[in-house]
Amino acid sequence: DTGVSQDPRHKITxxxxxxxxxxxxxxxxxxxxxxxQTLGQGPEFLTYFQNEAQLEKSRLLSxxxxxxxxxxxxxxxxxxxxxxxxxxxxLCASSLVDRDYxxxxxxxxxxxxx
Amino acid sequence: AQSVTQLDSHxxxxxxxxxxxxxxYSSSYSPSLFWYVQHPNKGLQLLLKYTSAATLxxxxxxxxxxxxxxETSFHLxxxxxxxxxAAEYFCAGRxxxxxxxxxxKGTKLSVIP
Numbered sequence: 001d002t003g004v005s006q007d008p009r010h011k012i013t014x015x016x017x018x019x020x021x022x023x024x025x026x027x028x029x030x031x032x033x034x035x036x037q038t039l040g041q042g043p044e045f046l047t048y049f050q051n052e053a054q055l056e057k058s059r060l061l062s063x064x065x066x067x068x069x070x071x072x073x074x075x076x077x078x079x080x081x082x083x084x085x086x087x088x089x090x091l092c093a094s095s096l097v098d099r100d101y102x103x104x105x106x107x108x109x110x111x112x113x114x
Numbered sequence: 115a116q117s118v119t120q121l122d123s124h125x126x127x128x129x130x131x132x133x134x135x136x137x138x139y140s141s142s143y144s145p146s147l148f149w150y151v152q153h154p155n156k157g158l159q160l161l162l163k164y165t166s167a168a169t170l171x172x173x174x175x176x177x178x179x180x181x182x183x184x185e186t187s188f189h190l191x192x193x194x195x196x197x198x199x200a201a202e203y204f205c206a207g208r209x210x211x212x213x214x215x216x217x218x219k220g221t222k223l224s225v226i227p
Contacts, residue, residue, distance in 0.1 A: 004157070005190065008158075011170050029178040031213070033213075033215075035215075040219070040220075041219055041220070042118075042204050042218050042220050043158070043204070043215070043217050044217070045215065045216075046208050046216040048214070055213075056213065056214070058214075077221050091157060095159075099123030102148050102160040102163045103160070103215065103223070104160070104197075105150075105157040105158040105159070107155075107156055108156075108157050110155075
């Protein structure tokens with residue numbers, strides 16, 4: 001088990017382009033979370049899946065953002081028509097059903113919109 | 115509403131001296147509280163967690179934290195700082211019935227040789 005894996009590690013894109021990030025959680029974890037971290041801030045919750053069901057979305061997740069978790073395994077986060085304000089580190093985490101476990105975070109995808 | 119406040123944005127200590135990173139929380143419910151560490155360009159690593167068991171929690175790398183309900187605090191301590199402890203530290207909380215972690219803004223720890 002190599003932990004939570006995120007791909008790519010870095011992404012530079014031009015404003016207006018679409019980008020997609022992938023997260024592979026720890027295999028036995030059925031919960032998956034996306035967070036966004038901007039410079040100098042703590043991570044902020046974006047969305048949460050239990051198996052393949054997206055159960056909670058933050059108001060930070062505008063209609064340009066969409067997340068999926070087909071078959072309850074890996075997840076993708078897509079940002080359409082990127083804006084400079086989307087530049088951030090996008091972190092994925094996973095956990096077991098028992099909510100008392102801390103999350104395991106991936107190393108993140110750093111997005112720079114130019 | 116759940117909120118977490120880290121009282122210092124930057125703490126600087128000499129190698130071998132104690133570390134204290136402060137975190138206060140506000141919540142109407144007994145929370146689960148966590149400390150994470152983030153090294154440059156890395157993800158978050160869980161140091162320790164409090165989940166309504168013992169109020170003194172021991173974590174990895176010699177770190178400890180004490181949950182004090184009367185003070186709504188969950189400060190992180192370490193008796194002796196190492197150079198490898200230099201990183202950013204985040205306190206996070208999760209209220210009862212919630213799956214979201216609410217993070218503080220982080221405290222950058224510098225360790226001076």
